[in-house]
Amino acid sequence: MKFHKKRKDALFAALSLAVTLAVFLITAFTYKDKTPGKKSLPASIQAATKPNIVVILADDLGYTDLASYGNKIVQTPNxxxxxKEGIRFTxxxxxxPICSPSRAGLLTGRYQQRFxxxxxxxxxxxxxxxxxQMQKLLAFQAKVGSSREPGIDEEAFNKIGKGLPESEISLAKLLKQNGYKTAIIGKWHVGETEGFYPQQRGFDYHYGFYSGLTLYSPESDPSVVDKHxxxxxxxSAAWHRNGSNRLVRNNQDVDEKQYLTDKFADEAIAYIEQNKxxxxxxxxxxxxxxxxxQAKQSDFDKYPNVSDSTKxxxxxxITGLDxxxxxxxxKLKDxxxxxxxxxxFTSDNGGATYTRGTDNAPLRGGKLSHxxxxYSVPYFIKYPGKITAGKEYTLPVSNLDIFPTVAAAAGVKLPTDREYDGVNLLPFLNNQKQGAPHETLYWxxxxxxxxxxxxxKLYINERNGKQLLFNLAKDRSETKDLCAEHPEKVKELLADLKTWESKLQTPTWPHRTNSTIEVNGEKYFFPI
Structure with a gap:
């Protein structure tokens, strides 16, 4: 009896193993995505494949606008x-310190001035x-402290193609060439005309807008609080959806009524589901x-004790973004x-102090200043099983590092026909490399x-005639100019900066506007 029972148990185990193997093989080789004729694996089996990559970029989110960076009012648990589940960079x-150029750097891993x-x-x-209209625009610019750069030939300026050049290899293009599906959902702002669209720079799919800003919701929406x-x-450029402010899906105009932050999240969730x-x-x-x-009323209502309506x-x-x-x-977890x-997760530049919504304290200045x-930004990387969770990384890093870091995670080699300024951070985060990822950073x-x-750090504003030296380890708020105390350090940094500048390309298009930004009661010029 014992012999027969053992044989029966063995046969049952063998049969179970065969059924399990058959189910796996049938699932693995017959499960299809929406691409005709393409076979792919379900989400539960995908753990053995290349990692998915999600890069979330906030817009004008200041260094101290999050609770984890010291904000005592805004709660940003998500x-x-x-x-907490990855690494926070300090x-x-x-x-x-401005939208377009920083995005070009992020997408290429190269100082954008190189191209x-x-x-x-x-x-x-x-x-x-x-x-x-032009007269009104000039009057408005004078009112807010900006002016047109003299001598600009508007007709010639308008003929220049402005955006990420085709000669550059975007992160999307590199990953697409290596088997990735690619999508951008949100603000593009590295080219607003034909020849510079996301689909022409490596993205399979785009939902969003091309310019620097657009309405979150029609002004007539009763569920949204507007603040001019x-x-x-x-x-003057913000309160409309004309031209490159319009919303598009793969370059087709979209009439969208939903609050845009929520809509972008919906689009992202749908994309993840479709490409799981x-x-x-x-x-x-x-x-x-x-x-x-423009904030949703429900998010606005979370701050009843804030008397300043702008803030x-x-x-x-920010709560809506969180x-x-x-x-x-x-969704990724589900x-x-x-x-x-x-x-x-990071931001394209520091908080825009000129809006009066934030001040970046204790840091000096804000967007449109060096x-x-x-340009100090919140920055997180989460990569389970590859980097230790819950750590802080205190050495300087850059958004230029995103390109080589995620390329390394994907097992993709960088092209060898160009110089990259970003650094793969993974060895530094895993203590496989010692020292700082960057000895020097330039702007x-x-x-x-x-x-x-x-x-x-040496700050230079040639138009203001300013040259200021700071020791950031002792004075991150940049309160004490050390030029007189350390003339040899000034000389060294000026020489390094000059060497770097010698490798850069002449700007493809000139700046057309000069803005003045008030910093600690003093006005500084900045070219846009």
Whole structure:
């Protein structure tokens, strides 16, 4: 009896193993995605494939706008969770203190000045302004402290192709060439005209807009609180969806009524669901909390004790962004994809102090300045099983590092026909490499420049006639100028900056506007 029972148990075990193997093989080889004739694996089996890549980019989110970076008012549990489940960086920089150039750097892993992308891509309204409109624009610019650069030939300027040049290899193009599905959902802002669209730079899919800003919701929406900013330099361009401000899906116009931060989250969730069986690169450049200042009433109501309505709307917009990030993160978890996904979250530049929504304190200055508040950004990387969760990384890093870091995670080699300025951070985060990823970091926007080497930073504004030296290890708030105390350090940094500048390309298009930004009671020029 015992013999027969053992044989019966063995036969049953063998049969169970055969059934399990058959189910696996049938699933693996017959499960199909929506691509005709293509076979792919379900989400539960995808853990053995290349990692998914999600890069979330906030817009004008300041270094101290999140709870995890010291904000005592705004609660951002979902964004902060990326740091708890990954790594939070305390000295992270964008490659420019303004939208367009920093995005070009992020997407290429190269200083954008190497390929002439030094200044903002100007908004394409789709029509030539009338003399009366131009007069109003100039009057408004004078009111908010900006002016046109003299000597610009407008007709010649308009003929210049402005955007990410075709000669550059975007992160999307590189990953697409290596088997990834690629999508951008949100703000593009590295080219607003034919020849510079996302689908022409490696993205399979795009939902969003081309310019620097657009409405979050029609002004008539009763569920949204609007706050106009007559003191802000972008106010005149913000409150419409004309030209490159319009919403598109794969270059087809979309009439969208839903609050845009929520809509971008919905689009991202749908894209993840549709591509759960393929390795994908999802680039999510939200426009929050860039102006126009529009917050959902429900988010605005979370801050009843904030008496300043400008700040209250701004905080509500950040809350909306945090909710969107949380929903996207949860979708990855629900599908079992989060353990095989590298998530990066950062901002394109520092907080825009000119909106009066934020001040970046204790950092000096903000967007449109080369002080620390202008390009210091929150920065998180989550990569389960590959980097230790819950750590802080305190050495300087850059948004240029995103390109080589995610390429390394995907097992993709960088092209060898060009120089990359970004660094693969993974060996540094895993203690496989010692020291700092960057000995020196550089910034330049025409006559406004900066260089950081070790703990020392030199700020230069040729138009203001300013040259300031700071020791950031002792004085991150940039309160004490050390030029007189360390003339040899000034000389060293000037020489290094000059050497770097000698490798750069002449800007493809000139700056057309000069803005003045008030920093600690003093006005500084900045070219746009």
């Amino acid at each position: 964004i902060d969770a990326l740091g 000295q992270a920089y964008s490659s420019a 002439g992308f030094e200044f903002l891509v100007p908004q394409n309204t789709g029509q030539k302004p009338s003399p009366e 900013l007559p003191w802000a330099l972008s106010e 069986t393929n390795p994908f690169f999802l680039y999510l450049p939200f426009n929050a909390p860039h102006d126009p200042f 209250r709307v701004y905080y509500g917009m 909710n969107a990030v949380g929903r996207i993160h949860q 599908l079992g994809l989060d353990k095989n996904t590298i998530i990066v 002080f620390e508040g202008g 330049r926007s025409g006559y406004s420049k900066a260089i950081r080497k070790g703990d020392y």
